[in-house]
Structures are given as C-alpha cells and as structure tokens.
Amino acid sequence: MECKKKGSCQLLSKIATNEQHGENSSYFDGWKAYDNDPFHPIRNPNGVIQMGLAENQLSFDMMEEWIRKHPKASICTSEGLNMFKYIANFQDYHGWADFKNALARFMGKIRGDRVSFDPDRIVLAGGATGASEIIMFCLADSGDAFLVPTPYYPAFDRDLKWRTGVQLLPVICNSSNNFMITKEALEEAYENAQKSNIKVKGVIIANPSNPLGTTVDKETQKMLVNFINDKQIHLVCDEIYSATVFRRPNFVSIAEIIQETECNRDLIHIIYSLSKDMGLPGFRVGVVYSYNDGVVNCGRKMSSFGLVSSQTQHLLASMLSDDEFIDEFLKENAKRIAERHFTFTKGLEEAGIKCLNSNAGLFCWMDLRPLLKEQTFDAEMELWRQIITDVKLNVSPGFSFHCVEPGWFRVCFANMDRETLDIALKRIKNFVKGAGKKKERKNSGKRIIFELVFQNEEDVTMKKHEFTKSYHANVMSPHSPISQSQGQDLIMIIKHDH
Amino acid sequence: MECKKKGSCQLLSKIATNEQHGENSSYFDGWKAYDNDPFHPIRNPNGVIQMGLAENQLSFDMMEEWIRKHPKASICTSEGLNMFKYIANFQDYHGWADFKNALARFMGKIRGDRVSFDPDRIVLAGGATGASEIIMFCLADSGDAFLVPTPYYPAFDRDLKWRTGVQLLPVICNSSNNFMITKEALEEAYENAQKSNIKVKGVIIANPSNPLGTTVDKETQKMLVNFINDKQIHLVCDEIYSATVFRRPNFVSIAEIIQETECNRDLIHIIYSLSKDMGLPGFRVGVVYSYNDGVVNCGRKMSSFGLVSSQTQHLLASMLSDDEFIDEFLKENAKRIAERHFTFTKGLEEAGIKCLNSNAGLFCWMDLRPLLKEQTFDAEMELWRQIITDVKLNVSPGFSFHCVEPGWFRVCFANMDRETLDIALKRIKNFVKGAGKKKERKNSGKRIIFELVFQNEEDVTMKKHEFTKSYHANVMSPHSPISQSQGQDLIMIIKHDH
Numbered sequence: 001m002e003c004k005k006k007g008s009c010q011l012l013s014k015i016a017t018n019e020q021h022g023e024n025s026s027y028f029d030g031w032k033a034y035d036n037d038p039f040h041p042i043r044n045p046n047g048v049i050q051m052g053l054a055e056n057q058l059s060f061d062m063m064e065e066w067i068r069k070h071p072k073a074s075i076c077t078s079e080g081l082n083m084f085k086y087i088a089n090f091q092d093y094h095g096w097a098d099f100k101n102a103l104a105r106f107m108g109k110i111r112g113d114r115v116s117f118d119p120d121r122i123v124l125a126g127g128a129t130g131a132s133e134i135i136m137f138c139l140a141d142s143g144d145a146f147l148v149p150t151p152y153y154p155a156f157d158r159d160l161k162w163r164t165g166v167q168l169l170p171v172i173c174n175s176s177n178n179f180m181i182t183k184e185a186l187e188e189a190y191e192n193a194q195k196s197n198i199k200v201k202g203v204i205i206a207n208p209s210n211p212l213g214t215t216v217d218k219e220t221q222k223m224l225v226n227f228i229n230d231k232q233i234h235l236v237c238d239e240i241y242s243a244t245v246f247r248r249p250n251f252v253s254i255a256e257i258i259q260e261t262e263c264n265r266d267l268i269h270i271i272y273s274l275s276k277d278m279g280l281p282g283f284r285v286g287v288v289y290s291y292n293d294g295v296v297n298c299g300r301k302m303s304s305f306g307l308v309s310s311q312t313q314h315l316l317a318s319m320l321s322d323d324e325f326i327d328e329f330l331k332e333n334a335k336r337i338a339e340r341h342f343t344f345t346k347g348l349e350e351a352g353i354k355c356l357n358s359n360a361g362l363f364c365w366m367d368l369r370p371l372l373k374e375q376t377f378d379a380e381m382e383l384w385r386q387i388i389t390d391v392k393l394n395v396s397p398g399f400s401f402h403c404v405e406p407g408w409f410r411v412c413f414a415n416m417d418r419e420t421l422d423i424a425l426k427r428i429k430n431f432v433k434g435a436g437k438k439k440e441r442k443n444s445g446k447r448i449i450f451e452l453v454f455q456n457e458e459d460v461t462m463k464k465h466e467f468t469k470s471y472h473a474n475v476m477s478p479h480s481p482i483s484q485s486q487g488q489d490l491i492m493i494i495k496h497d498h
Numbered sequence: 499m500e501c502k503k504k505g506s507c508q509l510l511s512k513i514a515t516n517e518q519h520g521e522n523s524s525y526f527d528g529w530k531a532y533d534n535d536p537f538h539p540i541r542n543p544n545g546v547i548q549m550g551l552a553e554n555q556l557s558f559d560m561m562e563e564w565i566r567k568h569p570k571a572s573i574c575t576s577e578g579l580n581m582f583k584y585i586a587n588f589q590d591y592h593g594w595a596d597f598k599n600a601l602a603r604f605m606g607k608i609r610g611d612r613v614s615f616d617p618d619r620i621v622l623a624g625g626a627t628g629a630s631e632i633i634m635f636c637l638a639d640s641g642d643a644f645l646v647p648t649p650y651y652p653a654f655d656r657d658l659k660w661r662t663g664v665q666l667l668p669v670i671c672n673s674s675n676n677f678m679i680t681k682e683a684l685e686e687a688y689e690n691a692q693k694s695n696i697k698v699k700g701v702i703i704a705n706p707s708n709p710l711g712t713t714v715d716k717e718t719q720k721m722l723v724n725f726i727n728d729k730q731i732h733l734v735c736d737e738i739y740s741a742t743v744f745r746r747p748n749f750v751s752i753a754e755i756i757q758e759t760e761c762n763r764d765l766i767h768i769i770y771s772l773s774k775d776m777g778l779p780g781f782r783v784g785v786v787y788s789y790n791d792g793v794v795n796c797g798r799k800m801s802s803f804g805l806v807s808s809q810t811q812h813l814l815a816s817m818l819s820d821d822e823f824i825d826e827f828l829k830e831n832a833k834r835i836a837e838r839h840f841t842f843t844k845g846l847e848e849a850g851i852k853c854l855n856s857n858a859g860l861f862c863w864m865d866l867r868p869l870l871k872e873q874t875f876d877a878e879m880e881l882w883r884q885i886i887t888d889v890k891l892n893v894s895p896g897f898s899f900h901c902v903e904p905g906w907f908r909v910c911f912a913n914m915d916r917e918t919l920d921i922a923l924k925r926i927k928n929f930v931k932g933a934g935k936k937k938e939r940k941n942s943g944k945r946i947i948f949e950l951v952f953q954n955e956e957d958v959t960m961k962k963h964e965f966t967k968s969y970h971a972n973v974m975s976p977h978s979p980i981s982q983s984q985g986q987d988l989i990m991i992i993k994h995d996h
Contacts, residue, residue, distance in 0.1 A: 011637075011730070011732070011764060011790070012792050012793065013636055013638050013639050013699075014639050015636070016636045016792060017796075021799045057583065057587065060583040063582070063586075064583070067579060068576060073574065074572060075565075076565050076571065076572030076574055076575060076813060078566060081562055081566060084558065084562050084565065088777065088778050088780045089553060089555065089777070089778075089780055091625075126628075126804040126805055127802075129802045129803055130624075133803055137514070138510055138514045139509075139510060140511050141511050141512050141513075142640070144511075155802075158799070158802065159803075163635055201511075266509060267509070281589040282585055282586045282587055282589050283586060284807050284808075294509070294515075295514070298513075298519075304625075304628075304653075304656065305627055305631055305804055306628055306782075306805075307804075308782070308807065309781050309782050309809065309810040310781065310782075311781060311807065312810065315574060
C-alpha cells in the first residue's frame with residue numbers, strides 16, 4: 001500500500017477533501033461578503049449589514065446586570081476566586097451537577113413547567129453543533145439516512161452529515177400550506193429511501209423552525225410520533241429556539257407530546273442549546289436530551305470531544321438557578337423579540353414585502369418571489385447577489401436552506417441594534433422601489449397588477465383571476481401566505497409608487 | 499429496509515454499540531473505584547487516593563494571584579463587564595485572534611523561543627481529546643491506520659479510533675532500551691500492516707511521553723521524520739506535556755527538528771493543550787497546529803464541533819499575553835514538578851520501588867515487576883486490584899497503556915496536596931512491606947535474593963548471576979532500569995525487613 005509515485009497518494013482523508021462540509025453554500029458565502037466589508041455606523045456606513053446571523057443581542061443588559069450583582073458566580077472575581085482551582089480542574093464529562101440541574105429546570109420553565117427534565121439525561125456538548133453530531137453518531141451508521149423537512153438549517157449538512165457519513169433526505173414542504181410537515185410528504189420521502197435501498201434511521205425536525213420562525217403544532221407532532229413509532233425509527237427534535245416564541249400559538253415541546261401519545265420513548269431525543277434562547281453562542285453550551293439510556297450513556301462518552309468550559313458551566317449554574325431572574329429574563333426576552341419582529345415586519349410591509357406568518361425565532365422568512373425575474377433558483381441567486389452587492393445586506397437565500405420554491409429569504413433581525421435595523425429597512429425600501437420601477441418599465445402593460453390592494457378574502461378571490469393571468473403562476477399560488485393573509489391588507493411592492 | 503420483527507432492528511449505531519470507546523479499560527475502572535470511595539483527609543481518610551489522574555494542581559496559586567490583579571481580563575467583573583456582550587456573542591471558529599496570538603507566543607516560550615508558531619496555523623479544539631480526533635478525521639479514512647509506540651495513553655483508543663474508524667497499530671517498545679522508539683520497531687509495524695493490507699497514514703507519538711514521563715531525543719525524532727518522509731505518511735506529535743519538563747535532557751519539539759531536517763512539512767502536525775502545562779483541563783483548550791494548509795482549513799471547520807468558550811478564550815488571552823507572568827509561571831511550575839517528582843520517587847525508593855528515569859510529566863512509570871506473582875498480565879491485574887482494593891490507591895496498570903511487559907504502572911503525583919502524597923507513600927511502603935513479608939514466607943529458600951544491595955555497577959554485575967538464577971528471568975532483564983541504575987544504591991523490596 002506504499003505510495004510509490006510522487007503525489008499519487010492522497011495525503012488527507014476523504015472527509016477532509018470531499019467538500020461535504022457545506023461551507024460552499026451561499027449561506028456562508030454571504031457571511032464572507034459581510035466579513036470583507038462589515039457595516040459600521042461611523043467607520044463604514046455603506047458596508048454590508050449582517051442579517052444572516054441568527055443571534056439574539058436583545059437581552060444582554062439583563063445578564064450584565066445580574067453578573068454585576070453576583071460576583072460570586074464567577075471564578076475571576078475576588079468573591080469567587082476561591083473556587084478557581086476546583087473549577088479549572090473540573091473536567092468530568094458528566095458535566096457540573098449544579099449546571100445540569102439548573103439547565104433541566106430552565107428547560108422546564110421554557111415549557112411552562114408542563115413537563116420536567118431529568119438532569120441525568122442531559123448530555124453536554126460543544127453547542128448545538130456538537131450535540132447534533134453526537135446524536136447522529138449515536139443513532140445512525142455511515143450511509144444510513146435521516147429525513148428532514150425542508151427548508152432546513154444549512155449547517156445541518158455539516159453538523160449531521162459531514163463526519164458521520166449520514167445522509168439527509170428531504171421531506172418536501174412548501175408554501176401551499178405554510179411549509180407544514182404532512183404525513184404524505186413524510187411517507188413519500190420514506191418510500192423513496194426504501195426504493196433506493198437506503199436505511200432510514202429517523203426524522204429530525206427543528207421546532208421552532210429555522211428558517212421559518214414557526215412552531216410545529218400539536219397535531220403535526222403527534223402525527224410525527226406515530227409515524228416514527230410505526231416504523232420504529234428515531235425522532236430528533238431540535239428545540240434550540242424554544243424560548244424565542246414571542247406570540248401565540250405557544251410552543252409545544254416533544255417532551256409534552258410524548259406525555260399524551262403512546263410511543264416507544266427510546267426513539268425520542270431533543271437537541272438544545274443556550275446560544276439562541278440566552279444569546280450566548282460564544283459559551284458553546286449544547287445539550288442532547290434523550291429518553292434512551294443507551295444514547296445518554298454513549299453520548300456522555302462523546303461529550304469528551306466538546307466539553308463545555310467549566311468556567312462557563314460554573315457561571316451559568318448560578319445564573320440559571322436564579323428563578324426570579326430567569327422568569328423575568330424569559331418574559332422580557334420574548335417581549336423584546338416580539339417588538340423587534342413587529343418593527344421589522346411592519347417595515348417590510350411598508351416596502352411591500354410579506355413574510356411567512358411566524359411566532360418564533362430571530363428571523364423572518366421573507367417572500368421575495370414577486371421580485372424574481374423568473375421563478376427559478378438562478379433568478380433567486382441573481383436577486384441574492386444583487387441584495388448582497390447593491391443593497392449591502394447579507395440575507396440568506398432559500399436555496400441554501402434546501403427550500404424547493406425559489407424566492408424565499410431568511411432575514412435575521414435580532415443581531416443588531418435598532419439604528420442598524422432602521423438603516424437595513426431603509427435600504428430594503430429603496431431597493432424595492434428601484435426594482436419596482438425597473439419592473440414597472442419592463443412590464444408596463446401589466447401595471448395594474450402591482451397596484452392591487454387586497455382588502456379581504458373576497459377581494460382576493462375576485463382579483464386573483466386577473467392577477468394570475470398576467471404573472472407567473474407559482475408566484476401567487478392560491479395557498480401562498482400572501483393570498484391567505486386573512487383580514488389583512490396586502491400592499492403590493494410598487495404601492496408606494498402611487 | 500423497514501424493521502418488520504419487533505426488536506429485530508438495531509436502534510443505535512455501530513459506534514454506539516461497538517464498545518470501542520475504550521472505557522472498559524482498567525484505566526477507567528480505576529477511576530470508578532476512586533469515584534465510589536474517594537479519599538478525604540477528614541471525611542474519608544481510608545478512601546481511595548486518586549493517582550490515576552494526570553493533573554497539575556501545583557501552580558494554581560500563581561494563576562489566582564494573577565487573576566486577582568487583573569480583573570479586566572474577566573467579563574464577569576465590573577472592570578471587564580463592558581466586554582460581556584461582545585465576548586458572549588463571539589462564536590467564530592477561527593478563534594479569538596488575541597487568544598491565538600498569545601497561544602502561539604506561549605508555545606514558542608515553552609520551546610525556549612528556538613522556534614516560533616504562526617497564529618494562523620492554530621486550530622482550536624475542545625481539549626486535546628477534540629484536537630486528536632480532528633487530526634485523525636483530517637488525515638485518515640475509516641480503516642486506515644496510524645502507528646503508535648507503546649506504551650501509550652489509554653484514551654487514544656477513544657480519541658483517535660472510536661468515531662473515526664481509524665486503526666492504531668502498535669510500535670513495540672520495551673524496557674530493554676528504556677522504551678525508546680527504534681527504527682526497527684517502526685519498520686516492523688509498518689511491514690506488518692502492509693502484509694495485512696492495511697493502509698498506514700502516519701505515526702503518532704507523545705513527546706513528552708505519557709505514561710513514560712520521558713522526552714523523545716533529537717536523534718529519534720530525526721529518524722521518525724526520515725521514516726515518515728520516506729513513506730510520505732504523516733507524523734503527529736502530541737506535545738501536551740511540553741511545559742512539564744523539569745530537568746535535563748531538555749524538551750525538543752518536532753517544530754525544531756523540521757528546521758534542521760529536510761522533509762515535506764505537509765506531513766507534520768502538533769497536538770497541544772493547556773490542560774497539563776497550565777493545569778486547566780476544565781477550560782477545554784485544545785490545539786491542532788499543522789504545517790499543512792489543507793489540514794488547517796479542514797480542521798478549522800471541524801472546530802465547530804468543540805469550540806473553546808469565548809469567556810475562557812478572553813481570560814486566557816490576557817493571561818498568556820503577560821510575558822513577565824508566563825516566564826515566571828513556566829519556571830516556577832517546572833521547579834514545583836521537579837520537587838514533587840523528587841519527593842515521590844525518593845519515597846518510592848525508600849519502599850524499594852524504582853521508576854523509569856524520567857524528566858517530564860505529572861507521573862512516574864513505576865516498575866512493580868518484582869511484586870508480580872508471575873510475569874503475566876493476569877498477575878499484573880491481580881496486583882492492580884490489590885492496590886486498588888487493599889492499598890486504596892488508584893494507579894493505572896501498564897496493560898491499559900498497551901505496554902507489552904507486565905508489571906509497569908503509571909502513578910500520578912501532581913494532582914494532590916503534599917499531605918495526601920505522603921499518605922499515599924506511606925500506604926505504598928506498608929504494602930510493599932506486607933508483600934515482601936508474604937513473598938518472603940512463600941519463597942523462604944530464596945531469601946538471600948531480597949537482601950541484595952547494589953553498591954555500584956560492578957556490584958550489580960557480580961551479584962546479578964546469583965540473582966537471576968533464582969528469580970524469574972524477565973523481572974530483572976539486564977537492560978531494565980533497575981539493573982541500569984548507575985552509581986545508585988538499589989535497596990531491594992524487603993531491605994527494611996532486616
């Protein structure tokens with residue numbers, strides 16, 4: 001097996017060279033565009049605004065205040081330094097018991113204490129990234145598959161597939177029913193896998209969904225549990241956005257569903273993290289919570305590869321144990337996300353842009369189908385490049401989320417201050433105005449279409465015929481969120497032109 | 499592929515069920531014994547003393563003092579809190595630039611600034627555990643092999659093999675030359691692999707060695723570089739104990755060797771960590787330092803699975819950047835390890851126990867071959883269980899380090915205070931005394947042997963014939979460290995009986 005010819009041997013592994021890390025996705029390309037020319041209100045006011053990062057920067061002041069009041073929680077203050085040695089030395093992959101207890105309580109609180117979590121089932125990992133990979137390593141062999149509803153988080157390709165060799169098979173969701181997961185789509189994906197002789201080991205969903213910002217309703221989750229229970233395959237629920245739910249319908253965790261639904265609990269696993277709900281991505285706290293003892297035991301061993309810094313565990317153990325603080329934090333955090341969401345979507349509406357109706361997350365799923373030159377992913381990419389280059393906003397195209405319909409974009413709104421958000425909104429408005437004018441010139445015979453104002457459901461029905469005649473069919477499918485906007489006015493994109 | 503029969507499908511992955519995580523090793527069993535009955539000077543004075551953990555608890559006071567004087571280094575003090583938001587949000591897998599700069603300088607300092615490190619080649623990982631797995635994922639495919647000199651760190655089986663599927667093939671080293679790596683042993687391991695049609699992708703060594711506590715000399719490293727360069731395979735040097743070298747010969751890093759030796763630098767990689775050298779295992783700082791751009795790029799992406807908490811990066815960036823402090827710390831730390839090593843080995847000598855002559859590490863490689871009932875691993879296990887159960891010390895048997903000679907044990911001496919060490923030494927002395935008495939009764943006809951006192955090399959030679967006649971041959975091989983103890987008295991184990 002020796003390498004005889006110079007350069008004939010592959011020095012690195014297949015994993016290192018297979019480009020399956022997913023970073024060639026436009027999702028990450030957009031980040032690079034931002035990195036090369038980052039917006040700054042004074043130093044670089046024409047730079048790219050980062051709207052591709054689902055960060056929660058809305059509630060740091062509360063944490064800062066708590067830290068100021070609790071110097072003992074840190075091993076780096078004179079009040080807490082006596083714990084330095086003990087904490088710096090702590091490396092047990094079971095995790096710091098106080099921290100896991102506090103985490104379990106915190107997870108319960110987010111779910112309105114309708115369900116409780118066993119600290120002994122908490123497996124710590126290096127962020128949701130590490131947790132996601134651990135669960136795949138535990139459940140599936142290389143070549144096995146997980147079904148995942150589209151659109152889904154782009155980095156799933158790295159986190160779930162890259163080093164594990166697990167395949168992700170899409171369960172097709174589309175705007176016709178607001179991207180809800182249907183039994184038919186699940187069955188179809190499963191059957192397709194069987195036809196291709198691929199072993200399906202489970203389904204993974206994100207609830208609340210990234211990028212949709214919607215929660216998965218009870219009925220859908222029960223259907224999912226029945227589906228996986230029938231097949232005796234796993235259900236992994238990524239619930240890392242659980243505390244970002246800012247309005248009704250309330251979040252329902254899979255932990256609640258399995259209290260009501262008969263199933264083999266060995267098949268149920270939750271991924272959690274403090275990166276989104278607490279806004280602490282730098283602290284790298286990930287969790288696998290499994291009802292399967294085997295997964296807990298094995299996952300615990302895998303923790304070794306990405307343990308949470310004990311310095312961080314120690315601090316957060318204190319913070320999360322402060323019931324009064326956490327109750328207030330969760331309430332206020334959700335309120336601030338709601339306000340931010342309202343401001344942002346209202347601004348978009350003023351620009352004539354609709355988003356999928358959402359109740360969670362740190363982003364909107366923005367419908368730019370009316371701005372596409374044609375309903376193709378090439379056109380989506382073209383529009384995206386225009387938004388990056390001309391509008392100087394890094395938003396993430398639906399294609400990178402494996403969305404099957406071109407024209408959707410994820411836009412994050414919680415990773416910046418209000419002033420930056422206003423600038424972003426202004427840029428969007430100007431852009432749409434320009435695009436509208438362009439389109440108006442190009443499609444001058446169809447002008448009336450863009451002046452449509454829906455008043456109510458009847459109005460929609462009445463005008464739809466005329467509308468669809470002159471515009472590409474799948475822009476405004478009868479099931480799209482736009483045509484379904486009940487009782488709301490829909491201001492079309494060139495409304496402001498009049 | 500559906501699971502028709504109840505229970506006929508394997509729910510979990512092969513990795514989760516293959517028991518290749520290595521935790522069934524006696525190395526970890528000993529930890530469990532300690533966990534079940536941990537020593538405490540007041541609460542549990544007869545408990546198990548943990549001597550199986552290579553921790554450095556000798557220098558925390560210096561770090562504590564530094565932290566007290568530098569409140570701005572922490573984001574949890576009123577002086578540093580203004581950085582909280584920025585740091586808590588920082589999740590770039592490139593790592594915090596200030597931290598990587600400081601790490602690069604620190605690594606240079608340890609090597610006497612004879613070599614410098616490029617911060618851009620530093621890939622951060624979740625401890626050496628995460629770093630070791632990353633380098634394997636980058637370099638080898640599942641089924642490929644790395645050669646590793648024995649004895650080696652037991653958790654290599656978990657870190658390097660478990661999830662990667664990479665094989666570890668032993669390069670046999672033994673006490674005949676103080677466990678030095680020879681070209682012959684390397685070639686033999688390589689050829690055996692070829693015969694078995696196994697693709698060898700590289701060699702991994704630990705320098706300083708765990709468990710030997712010895713550094714790898716220049717000539718051996720040059721031989722290794724020539725070996726891997728000839729074969730165009732990789733050389734991974736685990737240098738996580740580099741700052742524990744407490745006496746001559748000095749540590750020589752592979753980074754220095756490749757300055758003097760012609761080779762393809764794409765083949766050279768270093769694993770580093772702050773767990774041993776700084777005594778900060780809880781902080782989970784691991785490093786892959788590679789001279790191969792492909793590995794740096796790919797490893798960086800893999801960082802995502804085990805990023806270092808930004809809270810920790812921020813603190814350590816300040817601490818490691820303080821040249822004056824670090825210079826003093828490295829000097830004083832080595833001095834304290836030297837003192838501890840001296841105290842411990844002197845105590846062992848008084849009990850008639852010799853260790854491999856070492857110059858680094860937080861442990862000794864203790865030669866208990868004279869205490870074995872017979873020179874087998876069964877006897878080693880029996881002795882080990884006796885030490886755990888009766889002597890109540892968790893030491894680690896050579897078998898768990900894949901040592902090919904029974905009777906060697908790794909004993910850690912830096913993870914406890916001086917008082918506990920003294921109790922451990924007392925227990926060892928009492929045990930050897932008891933074992934000696936037992937042995938004396940059993941082997942009463944051979945009593946004279948145990949009364950041997952070596953005065954010098956001539957004395958050894960003279961008495962060796964008589965000695966070896968009446969005792970199992972490989973207990974006292976002519977190359978063993980015992981018979982090689984130049985100019986030192988060797989008090990045999992029942993000397994105190996007289």
